[in-house]
Amino acid sequence: MNARHGWLLDIVILLGALLLQQTLVRWLAIGSVRPDLILIALTAVALRHGPIAGLYAGVVLGLVQDIYVVETLGANVLAKAMVGYAMGFFEEKVMKVMAATRVLLLAAALMLHDVLFYVAAGYRGGFFWEALLRQSLPSAVYTLVLGAVAFYFATGFKPRET
Amino acid sequence: MNILEWLRKALTVWNGAFSFLLAVVFSGALLSLDLSGKRVFHEVMIGTVLFPVQAVLSRFDGTVGIYGENRRLTRENAALRAENDWLRQMYRQAPRLAGMDRFQQSTSLRLKPVRVVAQDAGRFQTAWVIDLGEADSIRVNMPVLTSRGVVGKTIKTYPGHSLVQLLSDPAFKVSVLSDRSRARGILEADGPERLVARFPAGSDVARGDTLMTTGLGGVFPKGLRVGAAGREITRQEKENQDVMRSFRVESFQRLNTVEEAFVLIKKDSWELGTPPEEAQGDTLP
Numbered sequence: 001m002n003a004r005h006g007w008l009l010d011i012v013i014l015l016g017a018l019l020l021q022q023t024l025v026r027w028l029a030i031g032s033v034r035p036d037l038i039l040i041a042l043t044a045v046a047l048r049h050g051p052i053a054g055l056y057a058g059v060v061l062g063l064v065q066d067i068y069v070v071e072t073l074g075a076n077v078l079a080k081a082m083v084g085y086a087m088g089f090f091e092e093k094v095m096k097v098m099a100a101t102r103v104l105l106l107a108a109a110l111m112l113h114d115v116l117f118y119v120a121a122g123y124r125g126g127f128f129w130e131a132l133l134r135q136s137l138p139s140a141v142y143t144l145v146l147g148a149v150a151f152y153f154a155t156g157f158k159p160r161e162t
Numbered sequence: 163m164n165i166l167e168w169l170r171k172a173l174t175v176w177n178g179a180f181s182f183l184l185a186v187v188f189s190g191a192l193l194s195l196d197l198s199g200k201r202v203f204h205e206v207m208i209g210t211v212l213f214p215v216q217a218v219l220s221r222f223d224g225t226v227g228i229y230g231e232n233r234r235l236t237r238e239n240a241a242l243r244a245e246n247d248w249l250r251q252m253y254r255q256a257p258r259l260a261g262m263d264r265f266q267q268s269t270s271l272r273l274k275p276v277r278v279v280a281q282d283a284g285r286f287q288t289a290w291v292i293d294l295g296e297a298d299s300i301r302v303n304m305p306v307l308t309s310r311g312v313v314g315k316t317i318k319t320y321p322g323h324s325l326v327q328l329l330s331d332p333a334f335k336v337s338v339l340s341d342r343s344r345a346r347g348i349l350e351a352d353g354p355e356r357l358v359a360r361f362p363a364g365s366d367v368a369r370g371d372t373l374m375t376t377g378l379g380g381v382f383p384k385g386l387r388v389g390a391a392g393r394e395i396t397r398q399e400k401e402n403q404d405v406m407r408s409f410r411v412e413s414f415q416r417l418n419t420v421e422e423a424f425v426l427i428k429k430d431s432w433e434l435g436t437p438p439e440e441a442q443g444d445t446l447p
Binding site: 019022023055056058066067 | 173174178181182185186188189190191193194195197200201203204207212222
């Protein structure tokens with residue numbers, strides 16, 4: 001697969017994640033716990049293409065999500081942009097992560113995203129911790145399981161092309 | 163160096179630090195907008211940049227929604243159709259049941275309502291299965307009738323159901339009399355779903371006479387309506403015309419339309435050998 005096809009595939013993955021997050025996820029939900037397919041796709045793209053791609057992908061996806069929730073406009077942009085950048089930067093500059101370690105990076109991305117989102121959206125005190133423990137943590141576990149499966153079948157845990 | 167090249171370098175230099183800074187400033191700017199500013203931004207974005215995304219999302223979501231809604235509506239439609247059929251049956255059954263109730267109230271006979279739950283599998287209807295049996299005081303040789311007239315008698319009973327021999331069974335015979343002349347004869351089946359009443363030659367029977375049970379034989383009490391005498395069977399049709407007069411009989415109750423009936427709980431006084439004075443109350447009022 002050449003570089004152009006690789007990018008096309010990533011765009012399809014991001015758009016597909018966006019579509020599925022808006023539609024399929026309501027059937028995958030367990031109570032109020034929903035997986036974040038967009039974050040899985042964003043992490044995958046950031047790990048494949050590095051911090052700048054992760055950053056812009058995060059900005060676009062965050063903006064699309066933010067548009068639907070006017071009150072927290074900008075919070076998703078900030079959280080996803082930083083997560084995309086951080087994941088790409090970590091993989092590219094800090095260490096070449098092993099296959100299984102990518103799943104742990106996804107877990108870190110999930111928590112980092114939610115913490116950034118809650119802070120940016122203005123969650124404070126008990127409300128912040130309650131949202132983190134009751135919503136983010138179960139969703140992170142759920143997303144992690146789906147993400148591990150998706151990573152395995154979609155990329156085969158192959159290292160990023162350089 | 164053209165401007166695009168310069169811009170690309172600026173955005174990617176130092177691991178995209180400038181891009182990162184731009185993203186932070188952009189999100190910060192969005193976060194710092196007041197609610198009305200956010201709404202304006204939201205409307206502008208929805209109407210312009212995100213319009214294609216919104217259209218695709220709406221269509222995809224709508225398609226998935228339609229699939230789910232279609233399944234729900236199909237289920238709901240099936241349930242409503244079944245309920246509608248059931249209500250229609252109830253609506254049609256109501257006058258029939260009301261008629262049965264009136265009949266039961268109007269007579270002094272001890273009638274037990276039963277439901278026909280099966281009929282013989284043969285081409286011609288000669289037997290029914292009813293939903294009451296020995297546990298409900300049903301015994302062999304009890305008359306089975308509707309508000310219009312006699313339809314048969316019980317010939318076999320089980321704990322929870324019973325077998326009814328119908329008038330149309332060739333083996334079924336009942337003694338009848340003309341209500342006008344009181345001439346007595348025998349009613350029996352003559353071919354599939356065709357009844358015939360035979361009277362001794364010289365009997366005063368005419369077309370249209372109502373035929374009722376005579377009470378002879380101990381199974382049927384006196385005075386139960388059975389049918390009306392039809393046309394007389396001619397010599398060409400029957401060889402024994404000289405000694406018997408035979409009439410077609412139009413049964414008052416069409417057997418193939420019956421869904422509910424009554425079993426007449428017999429009193430001992432109907433049985434053969436009981437004193438006549440005790441049997442007086444056993445006729446229809």
